[in-house]
Amino acid sequence: MPKLKIGDTNLFTVQNVENHAYILSHEEANIPMEKHEATESLKPGENIEAFVYINHDKNLAATMKEPYIDQYRAAFVAVVEKKECLGVFVDIGLKKDMLVSKDDLPHLKNQWPHIGDKLFCYLKTAKNQMVARPVSRFRMLEFIRPKRTLEKDETIKAYVHRLSDEGLVLFSEEGHEIFVYYKHTRKAHRFGEALEVTITIVRDDLHYNGTLIEQKELVMEEDAQRIMNYLEEHKTMDLHDKSSPEAIFEVFHMSKAAFKRALGQLYKAEKVSLEKDKTRLK
Numbered sequence: 598m599p600k601l602k603i604g605d606t607n608l609f610t611v612q613n614v615e616n617h618a619y620i621l622s623h624e625e626a627n628i629p630m631e632k633h634e635a636t637e638s639l640k641p642g643e644n645i646e647a648f649v650y651i652n653h654d655k656n657l658a659a660t661m662k663e664p665y666i667d668q669y670r671a672a673f674v675a676v677v678e679k680k681e682c683l684g685v686f687v688d689i690g691l692k693k694d695m696l697v698s699k700d701d702l703p704h705l706k707n708q709w710p711h712i713g714d715k716l717f718c719y720l721k722t723a724k725n726q727m728v729a730r731p732v733s734r735f736r737m738l739e740f741i742r743p744k745r746t747l748e749k750d751e752t753i754k755a756y757v758h759r760l761s762d763e764g765l766v767l768f769s770e771e772g773h774e775i776f777v778y779y780k781h782t783r784k785a786h787r788f789g790e791a792l793e794v795t796i797t798i799v800r801d802d803l804h805y806n807g808t809l810i811e812q813k814e815l816v817m818e819e820d821a822q823r824i825m826n827y828l829e830e831h832k833t834m835d836l837h838d839k840s841s842p843e844a845i846f847e848v849f850h851m852s853k854a855a856f857k858r859a860l861g862q863l864y865k866a867e868k869v870s871l872e873k874d875k876t877r878l879k
Contacts, residue, residue, distance in 0.1 A: 601623050604721045605667055606647065606648050606667075608645075609644070609659070610642065611639045611641050619635060620631060623652060628658065629658065630647060630659040636659075636661040643771040647660060649659050655725050660725060668722065674695075674715060675690060676713050676716065676789060678712065679709065681706065683696060696728050715730050717768060735760060752794065752796075753773070756789060756792070757787060764776055764781075767792060773803065776805070776806050780846070783816075792809060794809055795808050828876070829878065834835070838857050871873040
C-alpha cells in the first residue's frame with residue numbers, strides 16, 4: 598500500500614464500524630472517520646478513498662468529502678475568523694477551518710483580510726501542523742490560467758492579492774493579473790478584498806492595468822464633494838493648486854490632477870476662494 602499522505606486522498610480499508618465512527622485501516626496507521634464524514638454507508642472490508650487531515654486535537658482524521666484545496670490544488674477560499682495573535686482562518690470545505698498564519702499576512706494589521714474576503718490558497722503540511730498558505734504572485738499560473746482575454750474598459754471583480762509599494766496586485770477568479778497604481782484608487786484597501794476594477798491597459802492576455810476610479814466626470818463630482826466636506830469642517834485648508842502631489846494624496850487619497858479639477862469646479866461655482874498658500878470656504 599502506498600505511503601500515507603497527509604493533506605491528500607489515500608486508499609483505506611474499513612476495519613471496523615463503531616457507534617459514531619468508522620475505523621479506517623492503512624498499513625501506516627488506523628484513522629477514525631466520523632460517520633457524517635462518509636458520503637455513503639460503509640461496511641467492514643470495503644476499500645475506500647478518504648482525505649486525511651490534522652484535526653483540532655492535532656490528530657489525524659479522515660473524510661470522504663473533497664476539500665476545496667489540498668497540497669496540489671489551490672482556490673479562492675473565504676475568511677471566516679480572525680485572531681490577531683495567530684492570523685485568519687479560512688473555510689476549505691472541511692469540519693476544521695484552516696489557519697493562514699500571520700507570517701503570511703501583511704505586516705500592517707489594518708491590511709489584514711476581513712471575514713468574507715477571499716484568499717487564493719493551498720494546503721501546507723509540516724510536522725504536526727496543517728495550514729493554508731496564500732499562493733505567491735509568481736506561482737499563480739501553476740494553479741489557474743485565464744481562458745479569455747479581457748477588453749479595455751471592461752469591469753471585472755478581482756481580489757487584492759498583494760499590496761506593493763506602488764499599487765495593488767489583483768487577481769480575478771479566472772486568473773487575470775491586474776495592477777492598480779495607488780493614484781487610481783480612492784481609499785486604502787486590504788488583502789483579500791473583492792473590488793470592481795476597470796481595465797485601462799491590456800499588456801497581454803494575462804496581465805493588465807486597471808483603475809478603481811469611476812468615469813472622470815462622476816469622479817470630479819465625488820472629489821469636489823469630498824473637498825467641500827473637509828472645508829465645511831475646517832473652514833480652510835493648507836492645500837491649493839500648487840501643493841505637492843504627496844500632500845494632496847495624504848489628505849484626500851487622490852492625484853494632484855484630480856484635486857485640481859475638483860478645486861476648479863468649486864472655484865467656478867464660487868464655493869471656495871483660492872489664496873496664495875491656502876483654500877478657504879466662502
